[in-house]
Amino acid sequence: MTSEPKEKPINSSTPQSSQSSPTQPAKPATQPAKPATQPAKQEAEAPPFEKGIVSQIISHFGDDKIKVSYIRPLRIKISVDPANIVEVATFIRDNLGFDHAEAVSGTDYPKDDQIEVIYQLGSYSRDDMEGHIFSLATRTNRDDARLPTLINVYRSAEYHERETFEMLGVYFEGHPRNERFILPEDWADLPPLRKEFRIRGR
């Protein structure tokens, strides 16, 4: 029996000094005189590294398939059609290095009659993209909410998609278990994160 653990931890050597203040808005209102009411201004120009990632994906798929929502330091969001999402996600995984899904969440927009499902993708395998989050968003109709599943591309999305199914009623085609997960077994109400579901008394 040795007194040391069998493998010594190895020091990580990935200093990231360039990311001193990652996602500060361009013009923070620090003055107490007029606080908070002024919304953060739009970023003046997109950071070059993130822009390079987006230009790769646009040059592969073309402008009409990819709609860029924003490019900020460490954060990218693009929107695609449900028909293209598997193809785009496979490209992102294989060519851009985002290898896992951190979160899948849905947002209900009754005004547009749509539900937006957004995949937050991150990278463990590339040192220069550890802090980056690639948000891949797609929209579907509220009445017949169906999307192709991404679990064959991102295995890590399995439970997240299942949660999105029960919380927002989005059916993921190809997912083996579109069924109850967190809610009670006898849940027979609307999906709770839809906007027409109201908390009682509120």
Add this chain to the structure above:
Amino acid sequence: MDVAKNVEPEIEDDLNKKLAIQIVKESEDDRLMRLSVGPQHPGSGHFRFTVTVDGDYIVHCDPDPGYVHRGEEKMCEYRNFIQNIPHLERPVIHDSSNIIYSYSLAVEQLVGIQVPRRGQFIRALASELDRQIYTLYWLAIYGIFLGHSTMFMWPTGDRELFIDLMDALTGARVTHAFNIPGGVRNDIPDGFKDKCLRNIAYFEKRLKEYEDIFYNNPLFRQRTEGVGILTKEDAIKLGVTGSVLRASGVPYDVRKAEPYDIYNEMDFKVQYMKSGDSFARSYVPFLDMKESCHIMRQLLDKMPDSGEVRAKLQPNPKGAPGEAYRRVESGRGALGYYIVSDGTPKPYRVKISVGSFRNMIALPHLLVGSKLADMPSVYWSLNYWPVEADR
């Protein structure tokens, strides 16, 4: 095993180990027995999962979370940004400074305020203290899970060192509501620095004793070494986080990957191991505690002596229309908030991406094929906090 014909993998996969099978067909073979673990199992927390065993071996595992689901995300839509603070801390009361930290960062980004420098130091200090409190609690349960009563008593007692400090700092033992958008609620009290340094020095001595009595214990080694191995490739594909990920050889820590507040000025190393077994998953949080002591010393050393601790915030702040996704490293891994704002004082949608929920996917993956007796050491080594996963 003979039971292989009873199961059908549904998903095409290229994981190293065979896929954790999600569906078992009803079988006439009465060799298979289905056992229910939890949700009121002592030690499992409020988490239920079923395991199907063939003799000693687990052939199927199906997590069934939700016993303590409270709808935090829905509740957020009814309250304004400040009113959301107390109830968002409830999922992890031991680690409440961390679970509210990334919420504060996201709200600050949406509202457009900057935290004063002294406030950044104090909130980082509070989150490091809470990381110790959480990890000690987790270690105590892990000890009693494996029948090591001393390891239940010692961390539970030493946890008071840090709970006392948080009590002096915030006025509450748990759920402090201390890290708020704009900074921290109050300045540190007189004499806090000395008390903090004293407690850290004592705690570092205790850590050596932990290593002797627990981590170098032959019985503990036998029950954890080589048990439930998660390879590096599988860990990345399953998207696990925190100590589970670092134990599989991926040196990833949000404090290094995406330094928030003053963490880019801190000198620390990401602790990781390569074996990926239960022992590594239990030893990495221990190394994190050591490193956290190191960070706390630097925080106390470099903290400016005076200055504001909180940016002035309008009573009912409105977020800019748009969205923010911010993360911190909590005791259980990356903890992210995705907040959509429509320009009103209430958030339009809040999604909490928690480490426990992300690590749950590894449970069936690791349990299938291992012995039932290994279940406790695998399950609790995943650093799983059921209340947080259910939200």
